[in-house]
Amino acid sequence: MKKRFFVTGVDTDAGKTYVTVGLLKAAKRAGLKSIGLKPIAAGADRVDGNLRNDDALLIQHASSVKLAYEQVNPVVLEEAVAPHVAAMKEGRLVTASRLEGYIKGALLTPHELALVEGAGGWRVPLNDREMLSDVAKTLDFPIILVVNMKLGCLNHALLTAEAIARDGLTLAGWIANTGPEIMSCYDENVATLSSMLSAPLLGALPWCKNDEDVAKVFDELLSAL
Template sequence: MKKRFFIAGTDTDAGKTLVTAGLLTAANRQGLKTVGLKPVAAGCEQTPDGLRNADALQLQQAASIKLSYEQINPVAFAPPIAPHIAAEQEGRALTADRLAAYCRGAMMQPADLVLVEGAGGWRVPLNTRESLARLPQLLELDVILVVGMKLGCINHAILTAEAIARDGLRLVGWVANHVDPDMSCPDENLATLERLFRAPLLGRVPWLEEPTADAAADHLDLSALWGE
């Protein structure tokens, strides 16, 4: 059964890319065909082949179906700033419809699992009228939330989950990603989130000194996404 999900984060540094790459790797280990997309990325380096974003490159490497960089990250901005500001500075139109069209093309691949990673948090603007939350609405994607485990994460996570529901989308799973090795009471915070969330916990990624997709995959379980 083909599965398509949007990967959201509680904020910019929640670890969406690490978890997305980890989920792709975990699926690869099960023999599934996978695709990872990063439709819009800010903070790209100029290379002989054009602008390249480290997060998008990580998804390209983790996916089992090898797409061109432009299919994975069709909209790239050099400065590491909010995408709508970068678009305004370059005089480019950034809309959810355009991003959705790019994604639909890549999603035609014969993949068992397609993960579309967002940028920043749930309400990051695309333009004066739309936020990036409009993209999973257009693509009719269920959502996986990456919670950056640090002080304040409970509030960020619950507000994001409420916004996802308000936008008419379904939160089907979440991942606790320990981004702060010195966080106080991590177990208690995790227990509180498990009690408050109805969606299943797909994994608890510990603080990793070397945050690789393989290392993250060791702590992730996709079975709930297939209803197992």
């Protein structure tokens, strides 16, 4: 049975790529055929004449099913700004239907787990009338919400969950991601979100540099999906 999820965050730098890569590595350890996709990314460097986004490269390398970079990250924009602004500056039009086509094409490759990572938060514009959430709506995959635990996260998480529900999608669960400095009243904030969000807390990611400990956390996260 295939499992497919769309990974979003409460804002940019919430830890979406960290979670996506961690889950893909856990899937590889479990012997699963896994695919990670980053359909649109803004912020890239030229490698051998081709634009490459660091997050997309991490996702490509963590997947057990090897796809060409162009399948993992079909729309790569050079400037690290909002995707629709970067696209406009490059004279390109990015549409939800085109991204959907890229994603569905890549997912024709046999797999058991697929993670599609968004860009920024839930309501990131693609153009003057569409948002990345429109792509998620068409895919209709359950959503994994990454919450970076810092001041303001309660509002951002609750509003994002409301928007996901309004779009008719299922919030599979949320993940508490902790940075190098633990926020004040961390436990109380996690408890508040646990009581106010309709989806379960899949796990809490502590700030940890020990690879073995991190791997164990992600193995548990994968089993919770």
